[in-house]
Amino acid sequence: MSSIKIKLKEKDVAKIIEICDSFDNNPGDLINVLHKVQGEFGYLPAEVQEVVSNQLKVSLAKIYGVVTFYSFFTMIPRGKHPISICTGTACYVRGAEKVLDEFKKVLGIKVGESTADGKFSLTCLRCVGACGLAPVVQIGDKTYGRLAPDDVKRILDEYADN
Template sequence: MKENQHCCGCNLNDERLEKVKGISVEYKNVEGALIPVMHEVQDLYGYLPEEALQVVSKELNVPMSEIYGVATFYSLFTLEQKGKHVIKVCMGTACYVKGAQAIIEKLNKELGIEVGKTTKDGEFTLEAARCLGSCGLAPVMMIDDIVYGKVTPNDIPKILEEYK
C-alpha cells in the first residue's frame, strides 16, 4: 500500500474528497440532506467509499450508522465499486421460468464471480434484477444499457467477448 493510499486503494489526498466536503457543506443546514448528498457522492465516485462517507458524517453531523443504514436500505446506493461493465440478469417471473438461473450460473462460471461481485480485473459486475421490463424477450440480461433477449447459456461467451 502506498503512503497516501487507504485500504480500499483510494488516495486519501484525492481531490474528490474536497468536493465531497464542499457538497456536504452546501447541504449542511438543509433538512433531509443526507440522501441528496449521498447521490452526489455516488455520482462522483460510482459508489460510496467509506472515506467519503466519513467526510459526509463529519460535515452533516450524521452518525456513520445512520449513513450505512440509508446506503444499505436503498438499492440505488452501492458500497462497492462496480466494474467497467455492469451485467444485470432479469430474475422476474417470465425470465426465471424461461431459464434465467442457468444464465446466472453460466456467468458465474465464465466470470468467476457470484451475483453482487466484481471481477478481479474490474471489468464486470454481476447483478440480479427484479425485472428489466422486457418480458416478451425472456430471458433477458443487460450489459450497461444494451438489452440482450432470449439469451441462452451458450450465448454468454460470445456476448462477453464483445466487451473484452
C-alpha cells in the same frame, strides 16, 4: 462486507463537501446526499462515507447502515462493463436464474461484486420492459435477449479486447 481501500484526492473530498453543503449539511438529507455522491463516484467506498459522516454529523455506523439497507447503494465500483441481469417475473420464469448462475461461474464473482481487473460487475434488476425478449441481460447500454446459459461465454468474448 469487504471494502476496497482507496485514497481520496483533495478534489474528491471538496466535491463531497460541496454536495453536502448543497443540502445544508442536513442529516435528514442523508439519503439524498448519498444518492448524489454515488452519482459522482459510481459507488460509496468507506472513505467517501467518512467525509459524509464528518459533514453531516451522522455517525459512520448509521451511514453504513443506510448504505447496506438500500440495494441502490453500493460500496463496490462498477466494472467497465456493468452486467445487469433481469430477474423480474417474466425473465425469472424463463430461466434468468440459470443465466445468472452461469455469469457468476464464468466471472467468478457474486452479485454486487466486480472482477479483480475491474472489467465486469454483476447486478440484478427488476424488469427493463423487454419481457418479450426474456430472459434479458444488459451489458452497458447493450441489451441481449432470449438468453440461455450456453450463450454467456460467447457474449463475454465480445468484450475480450476492451
